[in-house]
Amino acid sequence: MIVVEKRGFVLPSIHSAPPFFTEQPNPTTHATATAQWIKLILTYARHRKLFTLRVEDAETAGSDWEEILRNERINRKILAPHLSNILEAMVQQNLAVYEPPKQARSVLVFWRLQEEWAEVLYDWVTSTGQLNTIMTFYDITDPPLESLLTNIPLSLLRKAIGILGKTNRSQIIAIADGEGVRFLSRSK
Amino acid sequence: MRRGVGLAAFDRQEQSKRSFAELSSELSKTQVDNLHSQLDQFRTALAHFASTHRESIKNDPTFRHAFQQMCASIGVDPLAGPRKGGWWAELLGLGDWQYELGVQIVDVCVSTREQNGGLIGMTELVRLVSKLRGVTGGEITEEDVISSIKTLQPLGAGYQVVEIDGRKMIRSVVKALDDDQTVILAIAQEAGGRVVEDQLIRRKGWTRDRARAALENMLLRDGLCWLDAQDERTGRSYWIFSALQWDM
Numbered sequence: 001m002i003v004v005e006k007r008g009f010v011l012p013s014i015h016s017a018p019p020f021f022t023e024q025p026n027p028t029t030h031a032t033a034t035a036q037w038i039k040l041i042l043t044y045a046r047h048r049k050l051f052t053l054r055v056e057d058a059e060t061a062g063s064d065w066e067e068i069l070r071n072e073r074i075n076r077k078i079l080a081p082h083l084s085n086i087l088e089a090m091v092q093q094n095l096a097v098y099e100p101p102k103q104a105r106s107v108l109v110f111w112r113l114q115e116e117w118a119e120v121l122y123d124w125v126t127s128t129g130q131l132n133t134i135m136t137f138y139d140i141t142d143p144p145l146e147s148l149l150t151n152i153p154l155s156l157l158r159k160a161i162g163i164l165g166k167t168n169r170s171q172i173i174a175i176a177d178g179e180g181v182r183f184l185s186r187s188k
Numbered sequence: 189m190r191r192g193v194g195l196a197a198f199d200r201q202e203q204s205k206r207s208f209a210e211l212s213s214e215l216s217k218t219q220v221d222n223l224h225s226q227l228d229q230f231r232t233a234l235a236h237f238a239s240t241h242r243e244s245i246k247n248d249p250t251f252r253h254a255f256q257q258m259c260a261s262i263g264v265d266p267l268a269g270p271r272k273g274g275w276w277a278e279l280l281g282l283g284d285w286q287y288e289l290g291v292q293i294v295d296v297c298v299s300t301r302e303q304n305g306g307l308i309g310m311t312e313l314v315r316l317v318s319k320l321r322g323v324t325g326g327e328i329t330e331e332d333v334i335s336s337i338k339t340l341q342p343l344g345a346g347y348q349v350v351e352i353d354g355r356k357m358i359r360s361v362v363k364a365l366d367d368d369q370t371v372i373l374a375i376a377q378e379a380g381g382r383v384v385e386d387q388l389i390r391r392k393g394w395t396r397d398r399a400r401a402a403l404e405n406m407l408l409r410d411g412l413c414w415l416d417a418q419d420e421r422t423g424r425s426y427w428i429f430s431a432l433q434w435d436m
Contacts, residue, residue: 018382019414019427026411032302033414076418 009047009067012040021076023085037078037086038095044068046111051153052099054106058083099155108153117156118163120148122170125183134173134180246285247326256335289328289336292317297347297360304430305412306361307373310349312430313358330356352377357430368402369412376413376428383413384422 014020014036024030041053050064057063058080070077078086087107090096099108112120121140124147125131141152149157161181164170173180244251296316300308310330318328333349337358340347348359352373359365365373371392376383388399403426406412412428419425 017414017427017429018418018425019416022415022417024414026408028302028411029414075420076416 009044011068012036015040015068015071016074018074018076021071021078021082023079023082034086034089038090038093040068041086041090041109042095042111045109049151051108051151051156052106053087053096053109055080055084055087056105099153108156110156114156114159115163117152118160121157121160122164122183124149126185131183131185134175134182136175136178136180140181249327249329249332253329253331256331286332286336286339289317289332290340292320293333293336293347293358294340294360296320297358301360302411304428305406305410306359307365307412307430308358308360309430310356310358333358368398369406369410372402372406373428373430376426381427381429382416382425383428384419384425386422 020033020036024033044050044065044067045053048064053065054063057065058069058078063069069083084104087096087098088104090109091098091107094110096107096109098104099106110117125135128143128147137154137157140149140157141154142150152160161170161172164183165172167186169184169186171182171184173182238245241251241255245255246252293313296313297306297308300316310333314328314330314333317333321328337347337349346359346361350357350359350365352365352370355377357373372383372388375387375391379387383403385396385399385403388394388402389396394402403413406428407415407426412430413426414429416425416427417423
């Protein structure tokens with residue numbers, strides 16, 4: 001059974017199965033369930049362009065994630081310790097990082113790999129003709145014309161810029177009110 | 189009157205014996221020839237039938253079923269024959285078809301094993317295999333699945349069709365279901381996958397300990413069911429996933 005939710009996201013049929021919301025005691029089953037949760041979180045994040053997932057989202061009504069963390073029809077919701085373990089698994093698999101670092105309550109979800117974000121960023125800069133221009137981070141996260149990078153968290157943006165920096169395609173530059181960045185055309 | 193008792197009588201007898209022998213070998217030779225030509229005819233007819241109906245056999249489940257039944261009733265195994273793979277198989281391409289289906293069955297069984305513990309309902313298996321084959325693969329039926337599973341037997345992977353409470357299921361792990369588990373599976377199927385201790389106590393007259401032990405074994409040891417710890421009524425219920433439909 002597939003349930004289409006109001007925002008057009010297609011929930012997988014497992015989301016209607018009550019035991020999906022319980023942490024499974026059998027290790028094999030647990031691994032399957034966790035994999036299904038991670039897949040659901042990533043596709044949902046991508047669908048709604050969500051970047052931050054907190055353990056608290058399991059308990060807060062009306063959070064951005066409510067649609068997947070709860071299922072009102074069968075009266076089930078994921079519990080905070082369960083969600084916390086899933087976040088840990090995501091971090092281990094490099095599908096998320098704890099953000100801010102040194103805590104385990106909140107993650108930055110990578111529904112695109114960091115390397116992919118770097119390419120998205122570079123493609124956007126190139127296609128909008130902003131190579132060799134000094135830009136502020138704000139120019140990127142809040143461009144006049146909405147882009148794939150609109151609202152991208154600063155920490156993720158920095159990572160993407162860092163990745164481009166390794167191939168000499170970006171430079172961080174100090175400007176009057178903080179930091180800016182300049183993208184360079186691919187040498188050779 | 190006297191009958192001749194001379195040597196000529198022996199000669200006559202020998203002569204007629206020889207004639208009879210010749211006649212009999214003549215007769216059996218004709219019969220054998222006849223049989224050979226009949227067999228040739230049969231093979232030609234079969235080859236003709238196979239080439240004419242090859243596509244129908246591959247694509248039409250009803251036709252394929254009728255064909256397989258016909259084969260069974262005349263004692264011919266479509267997969268066996270003098271040559272490797274069988275000349276039936278070669279004529280029809282049915283061998284490949286069957287093996288291909290076998291591989292798809294294994295694929296589905298293995299990929300769903302973690303969710304259902306290696307036990308999958310026939311309808312669900314047919315549904316998932318059909319999905320895997322896509323629209324161009326043609327329709328497949330339960331009979332096809334059963335005969336394909338038979339062809340998998342020499343591999344010794346333990347694929348088996350079992351019947352639980354009138355419902356066919358395919359088991360892909362070599363693990364004997366004990367009686368209690370069979371009962372639980374049957375109950376789960378009636379109840380849409382959900383089983384609780386009380387159901388077993390009330391309907392089967394089990395003691396609570398027995399019900400709990402059987403369910404916990406299925407959950408923890410065999411991974412045949414999932415736990416729901418948020419059940420409103422009992423606080424703890426067990427879900428048999430092989431009794432559910434589930435898209436991946």
